[in-house]
Amino acid sequence: MSNGSDLTHRPLEGLTVIDLTRALAGPYATMLLAGLGAKVIKVEEPKGGDLARENSPYVGRDGVIVERRHEDDISISHLTRARGKYGVSLDLKSEAGKAVYFDLVRKADVVVENFTAGTADRLGIGYQACKAVNPRVVFASLSGFGATDRDGKAMDVIIQALSGAMFTSGEPGHPPVRIGIPIADMLAPVFTVIGILAAIEQRHTSGVGQHVDVSMLGALTSFVAIENWSAMAAAGLPARTGLTVQRLSPFGVFECADGYVAVVAVHEPLARGLFAAMGQPELSDDPRFCSRDARVANATELEARINAWSRTLPMVEVLRALEAQGVPVAPVRHPEDALVDPRVVARQETMAVKHPSYRSSIDLRTAGVPIQFSGATTGFDDALPVRIGEHNQAILRDFLGYDEGRIAALAEAGAI
Amino acid sequence: MSNGSDLTHRPLEGLTVIDLTRALAGPYATMLLAGLGAKVIKVEEPKGGDLARENSPYVGRDGVIVERRHEDDISISHLTRARGKYGVSLDLKSEAGKAVYFDLVRKADVVVENFTAGTADRLGIGYQACKAVNPRVVFASLSGFGATDRDGKAMDVIIQALSGAMFTSGEPGHPPVRIGIPIADMLAPVFTVIGILAAIEQRHTSGVGQHVDVSMLGALTSFVAIENWSAMAAAGLPARTGLTVQRLSPFGVFECADGYVAVVAVHEPLARGLFAAMGQPELSDDPRFCSRDARVANATELEARINAWSRTLPMVEVLRALEAQGVPVAPVRHPEDALVDPRVVARQETMAVKHPSYRSSIDLRTAGVPIQFSGATTGFDDALPVRIGEHNQAILRDFLGYDEGRIAALAEAGAI
Incomplete structure (x- = not known):
């Protein structure tokens, strides 16, 4: 042995x-x-x-x-x-x-x-x-x-x-x-x-x-079957939602000046962190965005605001601003960069x-x-x-x- | 035991x-x-x-x-x-x-x-x-x-x-x-x-x-690493090619009147079968499409011709025509349809x-x-x-x- x-x-x-x-x-x-x-x-x-x-x-x-x-x-x-x-x-x-x-x-x-x-x-x-x-x-x-x-x-x-x-x-x-x-x-x-x-x-x-x-x-x-497609259809939820998932908004991929980043700010403190990173902390009190239900209901407008902010900045700045607020964020990396991640x-x-x-x-x-x-x-x-x-x-x-x-x-x- | x-x-x-x-x-x-x-x-x-x-x-x-x-x-x-x-x-x-x-x-x-x-x-x-x-x-x-x-x-x-x-x-x-x-x-x-x-x-x-x-x-x-990204880059091959892969043309997803189909006709007999299904068997003798190298060199034009044909027809007809020629083809299915495939x-x-x-x-x-x-x-x-x-x-x-x-x-x- x-x-x-x-x-x-x-x-x-x-x-x-x-x-x-x-x-x-x-x-x-x-x-x-x-x-x-x-x-x-x-x-x-x-x-x-x-x-x-x-x-x-x-x-x-x-x-x-x-x-x-x-x-x-x-x-x-x-x-x-x-x-x-x-x-x-x-x-x-x-x-x-x-x-x-x-x-x-x-x-x-x-x-x-x-x-x-x-x-x-x-x-x-x-x-x-x-x-x-x-x-x-x-x-x-x-x-x-x-x-x-x-x-x-x-x-x-x-x-x-x-x-x-x-x-x-x-x-x-x-x-x-x-x-x-x-x-x-x-x-x-x-x-x-x-x-x-x-x-x-x-x-x-x-x-x-x-x-x-x-x-x-x-x-x-x-x-594919791990998602409950027929139940989602019965509940009126779409099978394909693109770069973002509006029922979890803000959740998904957003545009930067030189690339794209994935952002997850579903929960209250994360949404507040995102608004602070955007330099628009007042959105936390805006009735359109002040609760999870409100953000989901106004997801298209919210996503447009996030993109309007992130699109003007290089990825590195968007990453830094969101990380400073503790908001989960990651660059959409090229495979060549992904393969040499030091952790991997x-x-x-x-x-x-x-x-x-x-x-x-x-x-x-x-x-x-x-x-x-x-x-x-x-x-x-x-x-x-x-x-x-x-x-x-x-x-x-x-x-x-x-x-x-x-x-x-x-x-x-x-x-x- | x-x-x-x-x-x-x-x-x-x-x-x-x-x-x-x-x-x-x-x-x-x-x-x-x-x-x-x-x-x-x-x-x-x-x-x-x-x-x-x-x-x-x-x-x-x-x-x-x-x-x-x-x-x-x-x-x-x-x-x-x-x-x-x-x-x-x-x-x-x-x-x-x-x-x-x-x-x-x-x-x-x-x-x-x-x-x-x-x-x-x-x-x-x-x-x-x-x-x-x-x-x-x-x-x-x-x-x-x-x-x-x-x-x-x-x-x-x-x-x-x-x-x-x-x-x-x-x-x-x-x-x-x-x-x-x-x-x-x-x-x-x-x-x-x-x-x-x-x-x-x-x-x-x-x-x-x-x-x-x-x-x-x-x-x-x-x-992701099973593809040889750095070698492909060194060889001048792109990391992202969309619905089709032109270096294997014709290979990929094509449009029908009511949906999309995946088609693979890389090898000679399959390409001939595709041209026959399209009702254009003469393409097999066309110098632009008569060999694998020629099809790859003229992939954009070839894909446009395939789409021009398939786009006018319902999926069921495109599938039938290609299956009759033994060309690998499949509908792009909705998950709800995929989950009830009798084989699965x-x-x-x-x-x-x-x-x-x-x-x-x-x-x-x-x-x-x-x-x-x-x-x-x-x-x-x-x-x-x-x-x-x-x-x-x-x-x-x-x-x-x-x-x-x-x-x-x-x-x-x-x-x-």
């Missing part, structure tokens, strides 16, 4: 994950598992490999470039999502490749796939086939609409549209808004990790694994990635594991499948115990 | 969670744990209780109403977030209340809190105090900026602004966009659940619990909630647990703390084994 406060350990050490995923959603799930300490073995087709290898921009000996120039240029998407994973090449359509796959499954705790729904079963590498060789395996499928649905491929923007998330953003009467982060692609994998860990916990009691099935549409729609950097919620061989003048900052543990650490093994099959020797020989002859035969047959 | 395919079991059965959370972020985390089968005991101040109890609208004997009329009207927020939880009242500032709290902690696997950072320690109910009575306990803190930060309260809109998420949405040159779902409030709890389950897994080896600490800013910023309803990714005593004519549909397990079920115990302290008897007498005299004394002292 190890010491729980030993910060050289990661919480999921000892778990082995076979990673069949491609593109973004699946690889983000296995990236989180790797960051939490699982040993992740990424399986790629010997020819082609993960689609994300072809995503522009790339980084390499010439720095960051839009089009690949050298064989060892790496897509920054791949550099990000394949962090800490061991890469093996495997032709899952060949019998020899499948035999290697099932040897991996026998030694695994978890398999994760995000093929189009039904593909894994059709290839003979789905849950039933894995369970037959390892009843303890937890097999996770990540798809657009669920593992038994045949609606085909789902892309982030399609799911954003279907989920209602797009409709809720933007100004009333204006077009909907495409959310600029791939929220559907990112949310399903987070729930997939929860499903895997819950199934692993159940396995401590039941002794057996199971199939875990998460849908992109379901994950994002469940988020210190907690490794964002982290630098780099090409294994070349230095880049640009800080390539990407997602970390946004969880701090007092008795464990998070982070990524110093492993990255730069080439497809980069770790074939380490996995086939050292992990599976294959001899050199067998590995050579697999290579000759094109199975790896 | 139970049978893993027994669908009467939920994956986290056997785990007990002491829930000190309020408002949205914390209660959503413990709601997920309850849905996954943990026994969740929600602790509320004897006077006042969870802030979400005061959120409008309410449901009760008069149906859905904006202002509370009767004592048994329930905030729909509370009805949603307190599902499947057992409620006890406890004055954590009193010595007698603290003694009960530590009795609960002794029998718990997990404690979750979302007080302002530092508050739990100041009250003497934080991780160190809990660890002293139960070294196996996993103690999770959910805060705006991290458990050791003293920046005070964080609201969803403040975190959206700071994270960069707001900046990435909307049209170039236009204001940023407040995302209409409380994404910062919702994302941190999902990572908190991952942290808790990872710590529980580590406990199987280490024998001890630990502190799990998740920040709203960190969780959302890590999502069948998988209980959204579910109905109702007042325990009264029927409502409105389908109050809310978030489910968006994970399917082949060897387990999800869902909520038939428990809801309608009153503060609703389950005091069940928890204090049956779970902790207190006798009636002790419970009466606690009530008399105002500790429960």
Whole structure:
């Protein structure tokens, strides 16, 4: 029994994950598992490999470039999502490749796939086939609409549209808004990790694994569903309110001379603080703004007054004036600024990635594991499948115990 | 050892969670744990209780109403977030209340809190105090900026602004966009659940619990960081592209006579399908649109042509025409329509909630647990703390084994 406060350990050490995923959603799930300490073995087709290898921009000996120039240029998407994973090449359509796959499954705790729904079963590498060789395996499928649905491929923007998330953003009467982060692609994998860990916990009691099935549409729609849309409609409240929420006024985003700030001054002392910061303390006694109900009733006029004040000032002055009054306020930051917030950097919620061989003048900052543990650490093994099959020797020989002859035969047959 | 395919079991059965959370972020985390089968005991101040109890609208004997009329009207927020939880009242500032709290902690696997950072320690109910009575306990803190930060309260809109998420949405040159779902409030709890389950897994080896600490800013910023913002800037790609992404053109949201649709036709056969659906198959041979590079170079003109076609037609016709060509397309749906998608309803990714005593004519549909397990079920115990302290008897007498005299004394002292 190890010491729980030993910060050289990661919480999921000892778990082995076979990673069949491609593109973004699946690889983000296995990236989180790797960051939490699982040993992740990424399986790629010997020819082609993960689609994300072809995503522009790339980084390499010439720095960051839009089009690949050298064989060892790496897509920054791949550099990000394949962090800490061991890469093996495997032709899952060949019998020899499948035999290697099932040897991996026998030694695994978890398999994760995000093929189009039904593909894994059709290839003979789905849950039933894995369970037959390892009843303890937890097999996770990540798809657009669920593992038994045949609606085909789902892309982030399609799911954003279907989920209602797009409709809720933007100004009333204006077009909907495409959310600029791939929220559907990112949310399903987070729930997939929860499903895997819950199934692993159940396995401590039941002794057996199971199939875990998460849908992109379901994950994002469940988020949208936390607001009570039908009750709001019944109560006459609109589904889309733009930059501000008038029923909480003053609440929302306001304009400055050089940008925008978010302000929350719903409660009495905060509203008084806002009026003082504006240099108009008399508004606290104005019958239109002297109570929460009055402010809500006159929200449009109140918002116009706030904008008339803030629009003339640089953000830094608006922030200073409101902070001095204790009113919650924040700049609307560019992602590049957000990613280097010292609080976020210190907690490794964002982290630098780099090409294994070349230095880049640009800080390539990407997602970390946004969880701090007092008795464990998070982070990524110093492993990255730069080439497809980069770790074939380490996995086939050292992990599976294959001899050199067998590995050579697999290579000759094109199975790896 | 139970049978893993027994669908009467939920994956986290056997785990007990002491829930000190309020408002949205914390209660959503413990709601997920309850849905996954943990026994969740929600602790509320004897006077006042969870802030979400005061959120409008309410449901009760008069149906859905904006202002509370009767004592048994329930905030729909509370009805949603307190599902499947057992409620006890406890004055954590009193010595007698603290003694009960530590009795609960002794029998718990997990404690979750979302007080302002530092508050739990100041009250003497934080991780160190809990660890002293139960070294196996996993103690999770959910805060705006991290458990050791003293920046005070964080609201969803403040975190959206700071994270960069707001900046990435909307049209170039236009204001940023407040995302209409409380994404910062919702994302941190999902990572908190991952942290808790990872710590529980580590406990199987280490024998001890630990502190799990998740920040709203960190969780959302890590999502934003999956895009390579600095590399995109270095490559001359904009951070905000509005309804469409021209470097993938045609890709994005297009206008119809009665709404909007999302369309993805990046690859050659899809672009040809789109042109055919538009009744303009000759565009496939037009040098401006005949290759992916050409379409990207002429994206503005291409998008104008698509909109000129789709704008004249109802959504249903645009969908039919594109589906017939196998082009991925989806309507931008209102949340109320999204929540009743038969696929989502069948998988209980959204579910109905109702007042325990009264029927409502409105389908109050809310978030489910968006994970399917082949060897387990999800869902909520038939428990809801309608009153503060609703389950005091069940928890204090049956779970902790207190006798009636002790419970009466606690009530008399105002500790429960």
